[in-house]
Amino acid sequence: MSRWEPNARGRLEQAALELYRERGFDQATVAEIAERAGLTERTFFRYFADKREVLFWGQGALTELYVGAIAAAPDSAAPVDAVAAALEAAAPVFQERRELGRQRQSVIAANPGLQERELLKRASLASAMADALRKRGVTEPAASLAAEVGVIAFKTAYARWLSDPDQQDLSRLIRESLGELEVMTAGRD
């Protein structure tokens, strides 16, 4: 394995996920990850801002997908419906990598630091979707609230979809979660 092997980032991602699963996030050192990928610790930090980020890289591209879908929603769509359309547009990306998703989630679930990072990613997704809604003319606080509600619905649906092997259709679960939220908040005085 000489210098300049292709796909350094991918090798680092894979090595990290493996080591985090084998010995736990805290017990795996960055030096070990880099070694397994045939690189040095310094190079790891050139690709990823920190030891956690290696599990979350790719969120950026996903965010663009959500934002694009919101922008593409028909003018007549209510804020929550535009968000719902975006969530469903992104669903296939997850459907294609269910097993990888499961592995990632089990690692994250075992470490509070990783949960923090995931929450931050979710928050910045909500913020990006709120931006996209504002560009459609939605005012605050409706834009932010719609985005946050969407993120909650997705989170709930995704967790159910990952944990129940019988569930096939992530989009359906997303719609169901949004429906439950509607029932929930309705009928107050």
Added chain:
Amino acid sequence: MSRWEPNARGRLEQAALELYRERGFDQATVAEIAERAGLTERTFFRYFADKREVLFWGQGALTELYVGAIAAAPDSAAPVDAVAAALEAAAPVFQERRELGRQRQSVIAANPGLQERELLKRASLASAMADALRKRGVTEPAASLAAEVGVIAFKTAYARWLSDPDQQDLSRLIRESLGELEVMTAGRD
């Protein structure tokens, strides 16, 4: 300032907030904080799990307040209403320390690491409230969704209350946010 001055934790909290504001979170070292408080770095880490936690200590007691209020809500109250009652029950705690809240938030807003920690605290609050709802017989996913919705409403209301000096009544803002959420999710098909 000899050993055994009282209120070590309080001195550390104050010194930390001061230093974080003076030079930024990253530039302030734990050794400096401890020195300003008349203690050592090692002692800092006996009181706080890490450098961030010093800004969030006290959440535990607050959580008990929320949970207690949910448990005390009348049996007839819907899940969201029990949560709303809890949020309003805790509001006075914040009303009493508006200026401290502002300072804390400005420090947190300037540092992603601190935002992560705040999100984690919020998530664990939501989780505790969902637990409390389940003890009232609320089933999933209604319990979790109601708790999450409540946290969003509080966050929104608190931000508005902090940033607008004209706003006096945090409870009123909380009710308004919940109302907006209701309008938001209503009327979908």
Added chain:
DNA sequence: TACTGGATGTCAGCAGCTGTCATCACCTAG
């Protein structure tokens, strides 16, 4: 006075992360 327990100090050490500079592979112009 002696003893005990909890709080604090001291010291050593690892691991995450960063700045800096050298080195290497590849590309292109001449």
Added chain:
DNA sequence: CTAGGTGATGACAGCTGCTGACATCCAGTA
């Protein structure tokens, strides 16, 4: 074919957050 340029990687030094282990100190109590 060679010289230089460019971007990726390595090597090294250093700071800081955080932890374990053990010593030390103060306050109360028998």
